[in-house]
Amino acid sequence: MPFCSSCGAATTQSVPEGDNRPRQICGRCNCVHYENPKNVVGCLLEWQGKVLLCRRGIEPRKNFWTLPAGFLENGETLAEGAARESLEEANAVCEGIQLYGLYSLARINQVYVMFRATLADGFCEAGDETLEVQLCAEAEVPWDELAFPIVADTLRHYFNDCRTQHFPIRNSDVQGSPAGGITVVQQGV
Amino acid sequence: MPFCSSCGAATTQSVPEGDNRPRQICGRCNCVHYENPKNVVGCLLEWQGKVLLCRRGIEPRKNFWTLPAGFLENGETLAEGAARESLEEANAVCEGIQLYGLYSLARINQVYVMFRATLADGFCEAGDETLEVQLCAEAEVPWDELAFPIVADTLRHYFNDCRTQHFPIRNSDVQGSPAGGITVVQQGV
Numbered sequence: 001m002p003f004c005s006s007c008g009a010a011t012t013q014s015v016p017e018g019d020n021r022p023r024q025i026c027g028r029c030n031c032v033h034y035e036n037p038k039n040v041v042g043c044l045l046e047w048q049g050k051v052l053l054c055r056r057g058i059e060p061r062k063n064f065w066t067l068p069a070g071f072l073e074n075g076e077t078l079a080e081g082a083a084r085e086s087l088e089e090a091n092a093v094c095e096g097i098q099l100y101g102l103y104s105l106a107r108i109n110q111v112y113v114m115f116r117a118t119l120a121d122g123f124c125e126a127g128d129e130t131l132e133v134q135l136c137a138e139a140e141v142p143w144d145e146l147a148f149p150i151v152a153d154t155l156r157h158y159f160n161d162c163r164t165q166h167f168p169i170r171n172s173d174v175q176g177s178p179a180g181g182i183t184v185v186q187q188g189v
Numbered sequence: 190m191p192f193c194s195s196c197g198a199a200t201t202q203s204v205p206e207g208d209n210r211p212r213q214i215c216g217r218c219n220c221v222h223y224e225n226p227k228n229v230v231g232c233l234l235e236w237q238g239k240v241l242l243c244r245r246g247i248e249p250r251k252n253f254w255t256l257p258a259g260f261l262e263n264g265e266t267l268a269e270g271a272a273r274e275s276l277e278e279a280n281a282v283c284e285g286i287q288l289y290g291l292y293s294l295a296r297i298n299q300v301y302v303m304f305r306a307t308l309a310d311g312f313c314e315a316g317d318e319t320l321e322v323q324l325c326a327e328a329e330v331p332w333d334e335l336a337f338p339i340v341a342d343t344l345r346h347y348f349n350d351c352r353t354q355h356f357p358i359r360n361s362d363v364q365g366s367p368a369g370g371i372t373v374v375q376q377g378v
Contacts, residue, residue, distance in 0.1 A: 001194040001195075002194070002195065002197075003192060003193060003194050003195065003196060003197035004192060004194070004197075005190040005191070005192050005193070005194045005222070006190075006191065006192065007192060008191075008192035008193075008197040008198070008199070009197070010197070018317065020277075021262065033194070034260070035263055036227045036228065036260055036261060036262065036263060037228060037261050037262075037263060038225045039225065039226060039228065039300060071223070071225055072225060072226050072300070073210065073225065073226075074224055074225060074226060074298040075295050075296075075298065076293075076295055077293035077295050077362045078291065078293045078300060078360065079293070079360070079362075079376060080293075080295070088209075096377075097376075097377075098360075098376070098377050099291065099358065099360040099376070099377075102267065102288065102291075102302070104265075104266035104267045104268070104269075106264055106265055106266050106269070107264075109263040109264065111228060111261070111267060111302075113291070113300075128207065169288065169358040171267065171268070171287075171288040173266045173268075187268060187286075187287070187288070188285075188286075188287050188288075
Protein backbone atom coordinates (compact mmCIF):
# COMPACT_ATOMS: atom_id res chain seq x y z
CA MET A 1 0.00 0.00 0.00
CA PRO A 2 2.46 2.67 -1.20
CA PHE A 3 -0.24 5.37 -1.48
CA CYS A 4 -2.91 6.63 0.89
CA SER A 5 -6.41 5.49 -0.08
CA SER A 6 -7.89 8.51 1.72
CA CYS A 7 -5.93 11.34 0.08
CA GLY A 8 -3.63 9.80 -2.58
CA ALA A 9 -0.31 10.96 -1.03
CA ALA A 10 2.64 8.60 -0.54
CA THR A 11 2.75 6.45 2.61
CA THR A 12 5.75 5.35 4.65
CA GLN A 13 6.09 2.43 7.00
CA SER A 14 6.48 3.05 10.72
CA VAL A 15 5.05 1.98 14.07
CA PRO A 16 2.24 4.33 15.16
CA GLU A 17 2.27 5.65 18.73
CA GLY A 18 0.66 3.14 21.09
CA ASP A 19 1.02 0.35 18.50
CA ASN A 20 3.63 -2.40 18.26
CA ARG A 21 3.65 -3.19 14.54
CA PRO A 22 4.76 -1.29 11.47
CA ARG A 23 1.87 0.13 9.45
CA GLN A 24 1.63 2.18 6.28
CA ILE A 25 1.05 5.79 7.37
CA CYS A 26 0.20 8.68 5.07
CA GLY A 27 2.80 11.45 4.97
CA ARG A 28 0.15 14.08 4.32
CA CYS A 29 -3.06 13.23 6.25
CA ASN A 30 -1.42 10.84 8.80
CA CYS A 31 -4.05 8.19 8.13
CA VAL A 32 -2.88 4.75 9.37
CA HIS A 33 -3.67 1.93 6.95
CA TYR A 34 -4.18 -1.44 8.61
CA GLU A 35 -4.02 -4.65 6.61
CA ASN A 36 -5.76 -7.71 8.04
CA PRO A 37 -6.54 -11.28 7.03
CA LYS A 38 -9.51 -11.95 4.77
CA ASN A 39 -12.18 -14.58 5.23
CA VAL A 40 -12.97 -17.22 2.65
CA VAL A 41 -16.36 -18.88 3.17
CA GLY A 42 -17.34 -22.17 1.61
CA CYS A 43 -19.77 -25.05 1.85
CA LEU A 44 -19.85 -28.81 1.60
CA LEU A 45 -23.23 -29.64 0.08
CA GLU A 46 -24.54 -33.13 0.58
CA TRP A 47 -27.19 -34.98 -1.38
CA GLN A 48 -28.09 -38.63 -0.77
CA GLY A 49 -24.63 -39.60 0.45
CA LYS A 50 -22.78 -37.66 -2.23
CA VAL A 51 -21.04 -34.29 -2.03
CA LEU A 52 -20.98 -31.47 -4.55
CA LEU A 53 -17.60 -30.76 -6.12
CA CYS A 54 -16.76 -28.04 -8.65
CA ARG A 55 -13.98 -28.13 -11.21
CA ARG A 56 -12.34 -24.71 -11.14
CA GLY A 57 -12.56 -22.62 -14.26
CA ILE A 58 -10.17 -19.93 -13.03
CA GLU A 59 -6.70 -19.69 -11.55
CA PRO A 60 -5.32 -20.56 -9.09
CA ARG A 61 -5.62 -24.32 -9.53
CA LYS A 62 -7.71 -24.17 -12.68
CA ASN A 63 -9.10 -27.62 -13.65
CA PHE A 64 -8.73 -28.95 -10.11
CA TRP A 65 -11.72 -29.88 -7.96
CA THR A 66 -12.93 -27.80 -5.05
CA LEU A 67 -15.86 -27.04 -2.76
CA PRO A 68 -17.81 -23.86 -3.51
CA ALA A 69 -15.95 -21.06 -1.68
CA GLY A 70 -14.89 -17.45 -2.03
CA PHE A 71 -14.20 -14.22 -0.19
CA LEU A 72 -16.74 -13.05 2.39
CA GLU A 73 -18.23 -9.74 1.25
CA ASN A 74 -19.04 -6.69 3.33
CA GLY A 75 -22.63 -6.72 4.57
CA GLU A 76 -23.14 -10.47 4.76
CA THR A 77 -22.90 -13.06 7.51
CA LEU A 78 -20.54 -16.03 7.28
CA ALA A 79 -23.40 -18.41 6.44
CA GLU A 80 -24.88 -15.99 3.90
CA GLY A 81 -21.50 -15.77 2.20
CA ALA A 82 -21.12 -19.55 2.03
CA ALA A 83 -24.65 -19.90 0.61
CA ARG A 84 -23.98 -17.16 -1.96
CA GLU A 85 -20.78 -18.84 -3.14
CA SER A 86 -22.66 -22.15 -3.51
CA LEU A 87 -25.22 -20.40 -5.68
CA GLU A 88 -22.67 -18.49 -7.76
CA GLU A 89 -20.28 -21.37 -8.39
CA ALA A 90 -22.69 -24.30 -8.65
CA ASN A 91 -26.25 -22.88 -8.80
CA ALA A 92 -26.69 -24.85 -5.59
CA VAL A 93 -29.15 -23.88 -2.85
CA CYS A 94 -28.09 -24.62 0.74
CA GLU A 95 -30.60 -26.05 3.22
CA GLY A 96 -29.92 -26.37 6.93
CA ILE A 97 -26.49 -24.75 6.72
CA GLN A 98 -24.24 -25.48 9.72
CA LEU A 99 -20.77 -24.37 10.72
CA TYR A 100 -18.27 -27.18 10.13
CA GLY A 101 -14.62 -26.06 10.12
CA LEU A 102 -12.24 -23.13 10.56
CA TYR A 103 -8.78 -22.98 9.03
CA SER A 104 -6.16 -20.32 9.71
CA LEU A 105 -3.75 -19.81 6.80
CA ALA A 106 -1.42 -17.37 8.51
CA ARG A 107 1.16 -17.54 5.72
CA ILE A 108 -1.22 -16.02 3.19
CA ASN A 109 -3.36 -13.97 5.62
CA GLN A 110 -6.56 -15.90 5.11
CA VAL A 111 -9.13 -17.60 7.31
CA TYR A 112 -11.38 -20.27 5.79
CA VAL A 113 -14.79 -20.81 7.36
CA MET A 114 -16.42 -23.96 6.02
CA PHE A 115 -20.07 -24.94 6.40
CA ARG A 116 -22.02 -28.05 5.55
CA ALA A 117 -25.56 -28.11 4.17
CA THR A 118 -28.04 -30.21 2.28
CA LEU A 119 -28.26 -29.50 -1.45
CA ALA A 120 -31.87 -28.46 -2.05
CA ASP A 121 -33.60 -30.78 -4.56
CA GLY A 122 -30.22 -32.27 -5.52
CA PHE A 123 -29.90 -29.66 -8.26
CA CYS A 124 -26.55 -28.18 -9.29
CA GLU A 125 -25.09 -26.69 -12.45
CA ALA A 126 -21.75 -25.05 -13.24
CA GLY A 127 -21.58 -21.31 -12.57
CA ASP A 128 -19.44 -18.79 -14.45
CA GLU A 129 -16.17 -19.66 -12.70
CA THR A 130 -16.77 -23.42 -12.75
CA LEU A 131 -16.05 -25.84 -15.61
CA GLU A 132 -18.29 -28.63 -14.32
CA VAL A 133 -20.00 -29.82 -11.16
CA GLN A 134 -20.30 -33.37 -9.91
CA LEU A 135 -21.97 -35.19 -7.02
CA CYS A 136 -19.42 -37.67 -5.68
CA ALA A 137 -19.64 -40.55 -3.23
CA GLU A 138 -16.49 -41.07 -1.15
CA ALA A 139 -15.00 -43.56 -3.64
CA GLU A 140 -15.72 -41.20 -6.53
CA VAL A 141 -13.87 -38.16 -5.12
CA PRO A 142 -10.86 -37.29 -7.33
CA TRP A 143 -8.52 -37.22 -4.30
CA ASP A 144 -5.42 -36.57 -6.41
CA GLU A 145 -7.03 -33.70 -8.27
CA LEU A 146 -8.30 -31.57 -5.39
CA ALA A 147 -7.44 -27.88 -5.58
CA PHE A 148 -6.40 -27.16 -1.99
CA PRO A 149 -5.39 -29.05 1.18
CA ILE A 150 -8.40 -27.52 2.97
CA VAL A 151 -10.75 -29.16 0.48
CA ALA A 152 -9.14 -32.56 1.05
CA ASP A 153 -9.21 -32.11 4.83
CA THR A 154 -12.87 -31.07 4.88
CA LEU A 155 -13.92 -33.98 2.65
CA ARG A 156 -11.87 -36.51 4.63
CA HIS A 157 -13.40 -35.38 7.92
CA TYR A 158 -16.88 -35.30 6.41
CA PHE A 159 -16.85 -38.89 5.18
CA ASN A 160 -15.37 -40.06 8.50
CA ASP A 161 -17.97 -38.08 10.45
CA CYS A 162 -20.75 -39.62 8.33
CA ARG A 163 -19.81 -43.03 9.74
CA THR A 164 -20.44 -41.85 13.30
CA GLN A 165 -23.10 -39.26 12.41
CA HIS A 166 -21.21 -36.87 14.67
CA PHE A 167 -19.98 -33.68 12.97
CA PRO A 168 -17.77 -31.72 15.38
CA ILE A 169 -16.64 -28.21 14.44
CA ARG A 170 -12.86 -28.28 14.04
CA ASN A 171 -10.38 -25.42 14.22
CA SER A 172 -7.18 -26.08 12.29
CA ASP A 173 -4.03 -24.30 11.20
CA VAL A 174 -2.64 -24.77 7.73
CA GLN A 175 1.15 -24.77 7.97
CA GLY A 176 3.99 -24.91 5.47
CA SER A 177 4.00 -23.83 1.83
CA PRO A 178 3.29 -25.40 -1.55
CA ALA A 179 7.06 -25.63 -2.16
CA GLY A 180 7.94 -27.25 1.17
CA GLY A 181 4.73 -29.20 1.76
CA ILE A 182 1.53 -28.23 3.50
CA THR A 183 0.22 -29.73 6.76
CA VAL A 184 -3.21 -29.21 8.29
CA VAL A 185 -2.89 -29.27 12.09
CA GLN A 186 -6.09 -29.61 14.06
CA GLN A 187 -6.27 -27.72 17.34
CA GLY A 188 -7.20 -29.22 20.67
CA VAL A 189 -6.71 -32.89 19.80
CA MET B 190 -11.33 4.45 -0.68
CA PRO B 191 -11.35 7.52 -2.97
CA PHE B 192 -7.71 7.02 -4.04
CA CYS B 193 -5.77 4.05 -5.37
CA SER B 194 -3.41 2.55 -2.78
CA SER B 195 -1.21 1.17 -5.58
CA CYS B 196 -0.60 4.36 -7.60
CA GLY B 197 -2.31 7.27 -5.79
CA ALA B 198 -4.73 8.21 -8.61
CA ALA B 199 -8.44 8.79 -8.03
CA THR B 200 -10.76 5.78 -8.03
CA THR B 201 -14.34 5.52 -9.25
CA GLN B 202 -17.00 3.04 -8.31
CA SER B 203 -18.22 0.51 -10.87
CA VAL B 204 -18.86 -3.21 -11.30
CA PRO B 205 -15.78 -4.94 -12.76
CA GLU B 206 -16.25 -7.35 -15.68
CA GLY B 207 -17.24 -10.79 -14.39
CA ASP B 208 -18.18 -9.36 -10.98
CA ASN B 209 -21.62 -8.51 -9.58
CA ARG B 210 -20.81 -5.82 -7.02
CA PRO B 211 -19.58 -2.26 -7.28
CA ARG B 212 -15.89 -1.87 -6.36
CA GLN B 213 -13.51 1.06 -6.22
CA ILE B 214 -11.46 0.91 -9.43
CA CYS B 215 -8.41 3.06 -10.20
CA GLY B 216 -8.84 5.37 -13.19
CA ARG B 217 -5.13 5.16 -14.01
CA CYS B 218 -3.82 1.64 -13.26
CA ASN B 219 -7.24 -0.14 -13.30
CA CYS B 220 -6.48 -1.83 -9.98
CA VAL B 221 -9.69 -3.12 -8.34
CA HIS B 222 -9.83 -2.47 -4.59
CA TYR B 223 -11.86 -5.01 -2.65
CA GLU B 224 -13.10 -4.27 0.85
CA ASN B 225 -13.94 -7.21 3.07
CA PRO B 226 -14.97 -7.87 6.68
CA LYS B 227 -12.33 -7.93 9.37
CA ASN B 228 -11.90 -10.52 12.09
CA VAL B 229 -11.88 -9.68 15.77
CA VAL B 230 -10.40 -12.43 17.95
CA GLY B 231 -10.94 -12.69 21.67
CA CYS B 232 -10.77 -15.03 24.62
CA LEU B 233 -12.72 -15.93 27.72
CA LEU B 234 -10.08 -16.85 30.31
CA GLU B 235 -11.20 -18.97 33.23
CA TRP B 236 -9.54 -19.40 36.61
CA GLN B 237 -11.09 -21.41 39.43
CA GLY B 238 -14.68 -20.73 38.40
CA LYS B 239 -14.08 -17.06 37.66
CA VAL B 240 -13.61 -15.30 34.32
CA LEU B 241 -11.26 -12.49 33.41
CA LEU B 242 -12.90 -9.18 32.52
CA CYS B 243 -11.18 -5.98 31.43
CA ARG B 244 -12.49 -2.45 31.91
CA ARG B 245 -11.86 -0.64 28.64
CA GLY B 246 -9.46 2.29 28.71
CA ILE B 247 -10.21 3.39 25.15
CA GLU B 248 -13.22 4.23 23.01
CA PRO B 249 -15.58 2.84 21.93
CA ARG B 250 -17.30 1.94 25.21
CA LYS B 251 -14.55 3.29 27.45
CA ASN B 252 -15.08 2.30 31.11
CA PHE B 253 -17.29 -0.64 30.19
CA TRP B 254 -16.26 -4.24 30.81
CA THR B 255 -15.17 -6.61 28.07
CA LEU B 256 -13.30 -9.81 27.27
CA PRO B 257 -9.78 -9.39 25.82
CA ALA B 258 -10.28 -9.02 22.05
CA GLY B 259 -8.96 -7.14 19.04
CA PHE B 260 -8.33 -7.29 15.31
CA LEU B 261 -6.61 -10.38 13.92
CA GLU B 262 -3.27 -9.38 12.43
CA ASN B 263 -1.65 -10.60 9.23
CA GLY B 264 0.66 -13.56 9.82
CA GLU B 265 -1.12 -15.05 12.83
CA THR B 266 -3.67 -17.80 13.33
CA LEU B 267 -7.03 -17.15 15.00
CA ALA B 268 -5.88 -18.76 18.26
CA GLU B 269 -2.56 -16.90 18.19
CA GLY B 270 -4.44 -13.63 17.77
CA ALA B 271 -6.76 -14.35 20.69
CA ALA B 272 -3.79 -15.30 22.88
CA ARG B 273 -1.91 -12.14 21.86
CA GLU B 274 -4.87 -9.92 22.71
CA SER B 275 -5.15 -11.60 26.13
CA LEU B 276 -1.50 -10.83 26.76
CA GLU B 277 -1.70 -7.25 25.48
CA GLU B 278 -4.89 -6.25 27.27
CA ALA B 279 -4.58 -8.20 30.51
CA ASN B 280 -1.04 -9.65 30.68
CA ALA B 281 -2.87 -12.96 30.69
CA VAL B 282 -1.39 -16.21 29.35
CA CYS B 283 -3.83 -18.65 27.68
CA GLU B 284 -3.54 -22.38 28.36
CA GLY B 285 -5.51 -25.01 26.44
CA ILE B 286 -7.13 -22.48 24.14
CA GLN B 287 -10.27 -23.78 22.37
CA LEU B 288 -12.64 -22.33 19.81
CA TYR B 289 -15.89 -21.26 21.47
CA GLY B 290 -18.06 -18.94 19.36
CA LEU B 291 -18.39 -17.14 16.03
CA TYR B 292 -20.42 -13.99 15.54
CA SER B 293 -21.17 -12.30 12.22
CA LEU B 294 -21.72 -8.54 12.52
CA ALA B 295 -22.74 -7.90 8.93
CA ARG B 296 -23.85 -4.33 9.65
CA ILE B 297 -20.32 -3.25 10.57
CA ASN B 298 -18.41 -5.76 8.43
CA GLN B 299 -16.85 -7.67 11.29
CA VAL B 300 -16.60 -11.31 12.34
CA TYR B 301 -15.84 -12.11 15.99
CA VAL B 302 -14.08 -15.39 16.75
CA MET B 303 -14.13 -16.13 20.46
CA PHE B 304 -12.01 -18.72 22.26
CA ARG B 305 -11.97 -20.01 25.82
CA ALA B 306 -8.86 -20.91 27.77
CA THR B 307 -7.49 -21.40 31.25
CA LEU B 308 -5.67 -18.40 32.71
CA ALA B 309 -2.14 -19.63 33.43
CA ASP B 310 -1.26 -19.26 37.15
CA GLY B 311 -4.34 -17.08 37.66
CA PHE B 312 -2.22 -14.02 36.94
CA CYS B 313 -3.58 -10.94 35.19
CA GLU B 314 -2.81 -7.24 35.18
CA ALA B 315 -4.18 -4.30 33.19
CA GLY B 316 -2.44 -3.66 29.85
CA ASP B 317 -2.05 -0.29 28.11
CA GLU B 318 -5.62 -0.11 26.78
CA THR B 319 -7.23 -1.47 29.96
CA LEU B 320 -8.15 0.49 33.11
CA GLU B 321 -8.42 -2.55 35.37
CA VAL B 322 -8.84 -6.31 35.24
CA GLN B 323 -11.00 -8.46 37.45
CA LEU B 324 -11.72 -12.16 37.95
CA CYS B 325 -15.50 -12.50 38.31
CA ALA B 326 -17.75 -15.36 39.37
CA GLU B 327 -21.14 -15.37 37.63
CA ALA B 328 -22.79 -13.30 40.38
CA GLU B 329 -19.96 -10.76 40.27
CA VAL B 330 -20.17 -9.99 36.53
CA PRO B 331 -21.24 -6.36 35.99
CA TRP B 332 -24.00 -7.41 33.56
CA ASP B 333 -25.29 -3.86 33.11
CA GLU B 334 -21.84 -2.49 32.37
CA LEU B 335 -20.68 -4.84 29.64
CA ALA B 336 -19.22 -3.17 26.55
CA PHE B 337 -20.82 -5.21 23.75
CA PRO B 338 -23.71 -7.68 23.23
CA ILE B 339 -21.18 -10.30 22.13
CA VAL B 340 -19.45 -10.11 25.50
CA ALA B 341 -22.74 -10.63 27.32
CA ASP B 342 -23.73 -13.50 25.03
CA THR B 343 -20.39 -15.28 25.42
CA LEU B 344 -20.45 -14.94 29.22
CA ARG B 345 -24.07 -16.05 29.48
CA HIS B 346 -23.38 -19.17 27.40
CA TYR B 347 -20.19 -19.89 29.31
CA PHE B 348 -21.79 -19.93 32.74
CA ASN B 349 -24.68 -22.05 31.43
CA ASP B 350 -22.26 -24.44 29.74
CA CYS B 351 -20.30 -24.76 33.00
CA ARG B 352 -23.37 -26.30 34.61
CA THR B 353 -23.45 -29.11 32.03
CA GLN B 354 -19.69 -29.16 31.37
CA HIS B 355 -20.56 -29.22 27.68
CA PHE B 356 -19.16 -26.30 25.66
CA PRO B 357 -20.57 -26.40 22.12
CA ILE B 358 -19.17 -24.06 19.48
CA ARG B 359 -21.93 -21.67 18.45
CA ASN B 360 -22.31 -19.62 15.28
CA SER B 361 -24.46 -16.52 15.74
CA ASP B 362 -25.50 -13.43 13.83
CA VAL B 363 -25.65 -10.05 15.55
CA GLN B 364 -28.61 -8.15 14.13
CA GLY B 365 -30.01 -4.67 14.61
CA SER B 366 -28.19 -1.51 15.65
CA PRO B 367 -27.35 0.31 18.89
CA ALA B 368 -30.14 2.80 18.11
CA GLY B 369 -32.84 0.23 17.36
CA GLY B 370 -31.67 -2.54 19.67
CA ILE B 371 -29.29 -5.43 19.06
CA THR B 372 -30.23 -9.12 18.97
CA VAL B 373 -27.85 -12.08 18.92
CA VAL B 374 -29.41 -14.89 16.88
CA GLN B 375 -27.84 -18.30 17.21
CA GLN B 376 -27.76 -20.43 14.09
CA GLY B 377 -29.05 -23.98 13.84
CA VAL B 378 -31.16 -24.07 17.00
